[in-house]
Amino acid sequence: MNNNENIIKLEQVVFSYPGSNITTLNHLDLEINRGDRLGMMAPNGSGKTTLLHTIMGLCKPNSGIIKIFGKQLKNEKDFAPIRTKIGLLFQDSDDQLFCPTVLEDVAFGPLNLGFSQEDAIKIARETLAKLGIEDFEQSVTHRMSGGQKRLVALAAVLAMQPEVLLLDEPTAGLDNKVKNKLINILNNIDITFLVISHEFDFIKAVTDKIYSMEEGRVLTDDKIHIHRHEHVHKHGRHPHVHK
Ligand SMILES: Nc1ncnc2c1ncn2[C@@H]1O[C@H](COP(=O)(O)OP(=O)(O)OP(=O)(O)O)[C@@H](O)[C@H]1O
Numbered sequence: 001m002n003n004n005e006n007i008i009k010l011e012q013v014v015f016s017y018p019g020s021n022i023t024t025l026n027h028l029d030l031e032i033n034r035g036d037r038l039g040m041m042a043p044n045g046s047g048k049t050t051l052l053h054t055i056m057g058l059c060k061p062n063s064g065i066i067k068i069f070g071k072q073l074k075n076e077k078d079f080a081p082i083r084t085k086i087g088l089l090f091q092d093s094d095d096q097l098f099c100p101t102v103l104e105d106v107a108f109g110p111l112n113l114g115f116s117q118e119d120a121i122k123i124a125r126e127t128l129a130k131l132g133i134e135d136f137e138q139s140v141t142h143r144m145s146g147g148q149k150r151l152v153a154l155a156a157v158l159a160m161q162p163e164v165l166l167l168d169e170p171t172a173g174l175d176n177k178v179k180n181k182l183i184n185i186l187n188n189i190d191i192t193f194l195v196i197s198h199e200f201d202f203i204k205a206v207t208d209k210i211y212s213m214e215e216g217r218v219l220t221d222d223k224i225h226i227h228r229h230e231h232v233h234k235h236g237r238h239p240h241v242h243k
């Protein structure tokens with residue numbers, strides 16, 4: 001694996017949502033190289049999801065350059081093929097899942113990639129087993145709990161066997177046991193990824209570098225210092241709040 005090979009490069013990207021007078025991405029630069037295991041922690045509304053959607057060609061920048069696998073991408077025709085190589089886990093699982101059953105949802109990607117029905121189902125079943133949700137394969141996706149849907153959405157992304165993973169708050173709604181399973185999976189697959197999370201312990205466990213976002217730009221780790229605050233105090237007799 002060539003660890004310096006550039007996979008994703010954004011140069012001076014500017015993006016505003018149509019009709020909005022806010023510049024959500026403001027001359028943003030970002031580089032992701034093969035083998036990178038990047039984390040991103042930044043406040044609500046700082047543009048993290050917009051950034052991932054821009055990489056996937058779901059938000060079209062007003063100006064700037066997007067290069068993926070060394071090639072500049074401009075229109076839908078350019079972006080369509082890279083969506084099979086870069087797996088985006090949407091922040092909202094309902095944006096990802098649209099088939100009646102779990103197995104169909106997870107097999108959809110491999111089928112789309114040209115695998116036979118039999119092979120697509122085999123891949124889907126293996127992926128579900130990896131995440132420990134194989135017993136749900138015949139469940140109706142939209143009736144599952146939020147955390148279960150999160151896992152199915154993750155299975156749907158992993159089943160595509162992408163070269164790069166963009167994960168938008170993957171642990172939202174997951175219990176600790178499942179979260180640890182996800183940590184284990186991410187630490188044992190040979191894949192380039194960028195993961196957005198508000199959970200310091202999770203992001204610390206799976207990434208080598210943590211970036212942030214401010215004023216529509218990415219702040220790389222030489223410009224920021226993220227650390228966890230901890231404190232201890234006596235319980236006291238009565239429940240209390242911190243001011
Ligand atoms: N479809 C949209 N139309 C107009 N404005 C939008 C749209 N989606 C997001 N925005 C705005 O763009 C800004 C960035 O939103 P974005 O969802 O990228 O933030 P985020 O960093 O992912 O936040 P969070 O941590 O809450 O997920 C916000 O001000 C938001 O209101």
Ligand SMILES: [Mg+2]
Nearest residue numbers: 048049050091
């Ligand atoms: Mg978001």
